[in-house]
Amino acid sequence: MPIKTLEIIRKRLEERPAELQTARQNGQKVVGWVGYNVPEEIIHALGFIPVRIAVGGDDRLVEVGARYASSKTCVFIREIVGAFAENQDPYIQQTDLLAFDATCLQNYRAAEVIEYFFKKDVVVLAVPRNFDWDEAKKYFAHEANEFTRLLEERAGAPLDSARLAESVALYNDIRETLKSIYTFQASRDNVISWEEVYDLIQAGELLDKKEYLSLLQQTLAELKELQPNPVIEADDGDSRLFISGSLIPRGDRKLIGIIKSVGGRIVGDDLWSGILPHLDLDIKEISPAGVALAYLNRTPHAALPYLDLESDRRLKKLHELLSTSKAQGVIYHTLRYCDPFTFKAKETKNVLAKSGIPLLEIHTEYAGSDYEAMKTRVEAFVEMIRIKAEFVEEEALLANA
Numbered sequence: 001m002p003i004k005t006l007e008i009i010r011k012r013l014e015e016r017p018a019e020l021q022t023a024r025q026n027g028q029k030v031v032g033w034v035g036y037n038v039p040e041e042i043i044h045a046l047g048f049i050p051v052r053i054a055v056g057g058d059d060r061l062v063e064v065g066a067r068y069a070s071s072k073t074c075v076f077i078r079e080i081v082g083a084f085a086e087n088q089d090p091y092i093q094q095t096d097l098l099a100f101d102a103t104c105l106q107n108y109r110a111a112e113v114i115e116y117f118f119k120k121d122v123v124v125l126a127v128p129r130n131f132d133w134d135e136a137k138k139y140f141a142h143e144a145n146e147f148t149r150l151l152e153e154r155a156g157a158p159l160d161s162a163r164l165a166e167s168v169a170l171y172n173d174i175r176e177t178l179k180s181i182y183t184f185q186a187s188r189d190n191v192i193s194w195e196e197v198y199d200l201i202q203a204g205e206l207l208d209k210k211e212y213l214s215l216l217q218q219t220l221a222e223l224k225e226l227q228p229n230p231v232i233e234a235d236d237g238d239s240r241l242f243i244s245g246s247l248i249p250r251g252d253r254k255l256i257g258i259i260k261s262v263g264g265r266i267v268g269d270d271l272w273s274g275i276l277p278h279l280d281l282d283i284k285e286i287s288p289a290g291v292a293l294a295y296l297n298r299t300p301h302a303a304l305p306y307l308d309l310e311s312d313r314r315l316k317k318l319h320e321l322l323s324t325s326k327a328q329g330v331i332y333h334t335l336r337y338c339d340p341f342t343f344k345a346k347e348t349k350n351v352l353a354k355s356g357i358p359l360l361e362i363h364t365e366y367a368g369s370d371y372e373a374m375k376t377r378v379e380a381f382v383e384m385i386r387i388k389a390e391f392v393e394e395e396a397l398l399a400n401a
């Protein structure tokens with residue numbers, strides 16, 4: 001049975017660009033943000049309308065972007081640069097200023113290129129490499145204050161603590177509701193799919209935050225009514241897959257479509273365009289530094305170097321999510337020239353192999369030329385997982401006989 005609120009959300013997304021245009025005519029400013037550690041609550045509390053600029057899946061725009069950024073830049077960043085060059089994206093068109101972070105240096109490069117070629121007003125948040133050092137946290141707190149100062153200049157008013165507290169509370173409610181909804185997609189006889197939840201998460205990057213929370217609460221209420229007791233089980237007959245690796249922004253549904261077409265079921269992810277940014281964000285202090293540090297303390301992004309595999313929180317989180325979702329295999333998505341995630345594919349595969357979890361790396365770009373080759377590999381992986389699950393089930397039956 002379809003979830004009625006999802007239809008409302010789709011409609012609201014169609015209306016959103018025109019709504020942003022009206023808000024701007026009434027004096028509000030739209031901040032387009034790009035990155036992994038941009039503390040969105042600060043943007044929101046300053047009275048700006050935040051929208052995440054994360055587009056993908058259009059090889060033509062990648063080619064356009066390559067006229068301005070090196071052709072060795074990842075395809076995601078090249079597409080963003082291409083989208084700014086063409087200025088046809090309805091959200092990019094509505095941005096008054098941009099906020100980037102330097103978690104991934106390619107993201108930082110995009111900020112430079114967009115500012116230089118397209119004369120956009122860009123604010124950049126510096127991010128330390130040795131993110132877990134005390135000195136790095138001190139540095140990041142300083143950078144968060146500077147980032148806020150630059151935004152305050154554009155807002156024409158200082159950041160108000162009470163408004164920041166309100167924004168933090170609103171975003172916390174959004175994160176908690178999303179986490180509850182996420183449980184339903186992984187359950188047996190699920191009434192909402194991972195793909196629908198993924199779209200729902202990305203809708204929140206564009207819609208008004210208060211309205212978005214209300215729509216999420218409606219979605220959750222519908223889910224609870226349709227499926228009062230969601231149970232996550234490994235042996236429900238599906239090939240349960242987990243997606244990891246480079247982000248999959250709106251517009252890019254190639255891999256997700258292939259997995260579905262060959263009978264695989266996605267039950268979890270740790271993508272920065274998915275649930276991961278919403279997990280483990282614990283804001284202990286209502287201040288720019290307090291909010292920004294909470295962002296940095298989440299599961300670390302792959303672009304930040306960390307060499308000890310035993311204590312790597314990224315791998316620990318991956319294990320935890322695999323266990324919660326009862327996934328049977330990982331599809332590790334790497335985008336062309338996305339070095340942060342491509343470099344970590346082998347070590348991730350080796351670490352998961354120790355726990356008996358198979359990993360398939362799919363290295364791709366936005367062109368369609370590798371579609372059939374990808375499909376063949378994903379199909380074989382899904383089949384392998386199915387056979388393995390049947391074997392485990394037979395073993396269990398024999399042991400109990």
Ligand code: SF4
Nearest residue numbers: 074076104106107338
């Ligand atoms: S993490 Fe990968 S996809 Fe994201 S900006 Fe960096 S290189 Fe590009």
